[in-house]
Amino acid sequence: MASSGGGGGSVTALWSEVNRCGQTADYSRALKSLNKILQDDKDDVTALHCKVVCLVHNGNFKEALNIIHTHTKVLTSEAIAFEKAYCEYRLNRIETALKTIDSVDQQTNKLKELYGQVLYRLERYEDCLSVYRDLIRNSQDEYEEERKTNLSAVVAALSTWENLFPDDLGLPETSYELCYNAACTLIGEGKLPQAMNKLQKAEELCRQSYSEDTDMSDEEIYAELAIIHAQMAYIMQLQGRNDDALQLYNQVIKLKPSDVGLLAVTANNIITLNKDQNVFDSKKKVKLTNTEGVEHKLTQKQMQTVEFNKALLAMHTNQADQCRKLTLGLQKQNPETPLPVLIQAAQLCREKQHTKAIQLLQEFLEQHPENAVEIKMTIAQLYLVQGHVTKACDILKSIDEKLNKLGMVSALVTMYSHEEDIDSAIEIFCQAIQYYQEHQPNTPAHLSLVREAANFKLKYGRQKEAISDLEQLWRQNPEDVRTLAQLISAYSLVNSEKAKTLSKHLPSPDTMSFKVDVDALENSHGATYIRKKAAKVAGESQLKERGQGDIKKKKKKKKGKLPKNYDAKVPPDPERWLPMRERSYYRGRKKGKKKEPIGKGTQGTTLSGAAELDASKTVSSPPTSPRPGTAAAASSSSNIVPPRQQKPSAASKKKQQQKKKKSGKGGW
Numbered sequence: 001m002a003s004s005g006g007g008g009g010s011v012t013a014l015w016s017e018v019n020r021c022g023q024t025a026d027y028s029r030a031l032k033s034l035n036k037i038l039q040d041d042k043d044d045v046t047a048l049h050c051k052v053v054c055l056v057h058n059g060n061f062k063e064a065l066n067i068i069h070t071h072t073k074v075l076t077s078e079a080i081a082f083e084k085a086y087c088e089y090r091l092n093r094i095e096t097a098l099k100t101i102d103s104v105d106q107q108t109n110k111l112k113e114l115y116g117q118v119l120y121r122l123e124r125y126e127d128c129l130s131v132y133r134d135l136i137r138n139s140q141d142e143y144e145e146e147r148k149t150n151l152s153a154v155v156a157a158l159s160t161w162e163n164l165f166p167d168d169l170g171l172p173e174t175s176y177e178l179c180y181n182a183a184c185t186l187i188g189e190g191k192l193p194q195a196m197n198k199l200q201k202a203e204e205l206c207r208q209s210y211s212e213d214t215d216m217s218d219e220e221i222y223a224e225l226a227i228i229h230a231q232m233a234y235i236m237q238l239q240g241r242n243d244d245a246l247q248l249y250n251q252v253i254k255l256k257p258s259d260v261g262l263l264a265v266t267a268n269n270i271i272t273l274n275k276d277q278n279v280f281d282s283k284k285k286v287k288l289t290n291t292e293g294v295e296h297k298l299t300q301k302q303m304q305t306v307e308f309n310k311a312l313l314a315m316h317t318n319q320a321d322q323c324r325k326l327t328l329g330l331q332k333q334n335p336e337t338p339l340p341v342l343i344q345a346a347q348l349c350r351e352k353q354h355t356k357a358i359q360l361l362q363e364f365l366e367q368h369p370e371n372a373v374e375i376k377m378t379i380a381q382l383y384l385v386q387g388h389v390t391k392a393c394d395i396l397k398s399i400d401e402k403l404n405k406l407g408m409v410s411a412l413v414t415m416y417s418h419e420e421d422i423d424s425a426i427e428i429f430c431q432a433i434q435y436y437q438e439h440q441p442n443t444p445a446h447l448s449l450v451r452e453a454a455n456f457k458l459k460y461g462r463q464k465e466a467i468s469d470l471e472q473l474w475r476q477n478p479e480d481v482r483t484l485a486q487l488i489s490a491y492s493l494v495n496s497e498k499a500k501t502l503s504k505h506l507p508s509p510d511t512m513s514f515k516v517d518v519d520a521l522e523n524s525h526g527a528t529y530i531r532k533k534a535a536k537v538a539g540e541s542q543l544k545e546r547g548q549g550d551i552k553k554k555k556k557k558k559k560g561k562l563p564k565n566y567d568a569k570v571p572p573d574p575e576r577w578l579p580m581r582e583r584s585y586y587r588g589r590k591k592g593k594k595k596e597p598i599g600k601g602t603q604g605t606t607l608s609g610a611a612e613l614d615a616s617k618t619v620s621s622p623p624t625s626p627r628p629g630t631a632a633a634a635s636s637s638s639n640i641v642p643p644r645q646q647k648p649s650a651a652s653k654k655k656q657q658q659k660k661k662k663s664g665k666g667g668w
Helices: 011-023 027-040 045-057 061-070 077-090 094-102 109-121 125-138 144-161 176-189 192-211 218-238 242-255 260-274 279-290 300-316 320-333 339-350 354-367 369-386 389-397 406-418 422-439 444-459 463-476 481-492 496-503 518-522 534-546 631-637 650-664
Strands: none
Touching: 011 027, 027 045, 045 061, 045 077, 061 077, 077 094, 077 109, 094 109, 109 125, 109 144, 125 144, 144 176, 176 192, 176 218, 192 218, 218 242, 218 260, 242 260, 260 279, 260 300, 279 300, 300 320, 300 339, 320 339, 339 354, 339 369, 354 369, 369 389, 389 406, 406 422, 406 444, 422 444, 444 463, 444 481, 463 481, 481 496
16 A cells, blocks of 8 residues: 555555544544545545545535536546535525536436425425425335425425415324424415414424423524414414514514524514504514525515515605615516516605606506506506596406406496496496396396496486396396386386386285384384373373463563663664774774883882872872871871882782792702
């Protein structure tokens, strides 16, 4: 054996080390030995193959793929196809991995397993289903349960995304993964209560399986249960239990699971529940949908839904430029989908540009006539918003697929009635009745349409036109007295002899009488008129006998009150009803009148004694010093109290106390 130049050990010893490291899963140490072997022989096929395997186990997919590409002459596609395809698959180069697998003539079981995974990622679910069926049928090993789990996931994807429901494959529900996939299948079928029961069973199985593992904490178990709880919340949302769903979604977000796809879906569903409310929370949640690697975890439909909701959130938050940017990107990715154009039209409507919105929709309609129903309905709605009812009717009449539907007939008749175009409304009725007469005669929809047409014609005085509809209804049900009465009423205005003839078919009054207690009916709570009791009637008759019933007491007329200064000899002022300013003799207020002086002084002074205190108004001013024997007389003749000796009143005391209380609360 040749010696290794790098480490000095023999090649045999190095291979033994590689074998031992492989058994203990110590791939980093095995790589060191393999590098030493390759120093002697860089084209050793076995050493290169082993090195690629070790790099794959360590997660170094790019390095492993580089080695494969640099040694293409030695490492043929047949020898290393699985490792090459697996590296491409893990690097999210799904199309390249598919080409690598297809280049192999004879596929091994492990290559078929990888082939199924690649088809699943490419959303080719029917091909994937056949691959897993073949694998389960032709292999028996310890990975059988994992294959069945993958098969159940494919069935769930078919029912959820493509509305395809394959036959019952008889898959067991022994693990929580199988139960979870079975629940997803039921959700796709619309069986929500059964799906909730399956999810509850999956939760129990998950708790049981992890309770045996003492190394796992409660938080790790809750993280594993997060995907089940998110699906439960989705079912609650579909059932209209929005509050319960929102609470469960937020619990999942708080756990911060490592699956970025789960976080993105949960955040997206919270945004849909918030709608145009709680926008601040929606802005925070939308960041979770932008995490790196999300596009590799979600399907194309899921990614489209997330992007649509981002555009709607931008519209609700008045980010017009961001909304247009997102919708234009979506339109490029999915040119046939009408939703991006509808969002753009909604944004234009928020900006009060209805005409531009209609032009945008009409341009899209010309390019994609297959979406005519949705686009034309939207255009009609925009015309109605602008008040162009006739244009909206013309658009709706051009939708041939919906023209004879009962809802469309009702909408058109209502709009034409609003425009007082009764002839067009009757024409809509006639077209719809003719359609049902040819395709669905005498069905409940047909007869109800004839009934509504007859009532409409009678309402607007078109008895002649209503007669044919009423005759058709009466022939269908001769015992319908109401229809017969309407028919007789219509004929009475057109052909009285025919009305008399038809009136013979009316039932006799005896057969039409009903056993009804009139008194009980009148005295019931719902009666609008109650007959007077007999006692009162008897009392009135007694008064009549006495001669007092016919006499009605006359109310005395009260004399009108006259003003105090009224003089009957003087004629009243003819302008007395006009305001003083508008009377002819009004001369305005006299200017120059002296106003009484406003007292100014210390707090507490009053103006009541101002005139008495004015010395200029007295005949003789008092002496500067009192004379003996005159003090008592002066005090008795005048009750004037000096300002400083005056006591404030009780009302002013209360006001001062209130001011003190208020000033204490100011904090100044």
